[in-house]
Amino acid sequence: MKTLLHICCAPCANQCIDVLRADGLEVTGYWYNPNIHPFTEYRARRNCLREYAQTIELPVIEQNDYGLRPFVREVAEDIAGRCVKCYEMRLYAAAKTAKAEGFDSFTSSLFISPYQKHELMREVAERAAAEYGVTFLYRDFRPYFRAGQARARELGFYMQKYCGCVFSEEERYLKASKIIP
Secondary structure, eight states, X not given: OEEEEEOSOHHHHHHHHHXXXXXXXXXXXXXXXXXXXXXXXXXXXXXXXXXXXXHTTOOEEEOOOOOHHHHHHHHTTOSTTHHHHHHHHHHHHHHHHHHHTTOSEEEEGGGGOTTSOHHHHXXXXXXXXXXXXXXXXXXXXXXXXXXXXXXXXXXXXXXXXXXXXXXXXXXXXXXXXXXXX
16 A cells, blocks of 8 residues: 655654554655745755665655745634644645645644544544545554654754644744743
8 A cells, every 4th residue: 555654844753754664665755844944954954865765775755945925924813722733734735735745644744643633533534534534543642752853862853842834833942931920
């Protein structure tokens, strides 16, 4: 079965790829992350994925759109509730690409993060699958999160400190400075 794996970054993807391949799936990566800002962060994550994909012979489809303006337009009305829009942008694009490119299913490395809104992502992915007529392959990769992070460190991957959106970066700094309780 051919599966398109939306990839947010190589540190989150390494275990997802291993699990899916161990399940006998033919995995292709998919890079589309208009939420990642600033551009230097976007480039660091994308380039790390490119390098890793070569070492493990993972084909990757890149929708290489640095999407600052589209992302901000999507979330501007509700910064606090931005995650649903972010998930929609990426998971709908993954479903659309999976259908257009003849994949049997799609999933995302986002499902490895204990910091993401897991059930919301799942609901969005299921809606995207229904809209595009492609199967959403649900996997709860969270049990592999620590192993994936450890492996990423061993391999010298670029390791980010926030989900990618500029608003989460702001929150990280505000929490560190104790401005946000």
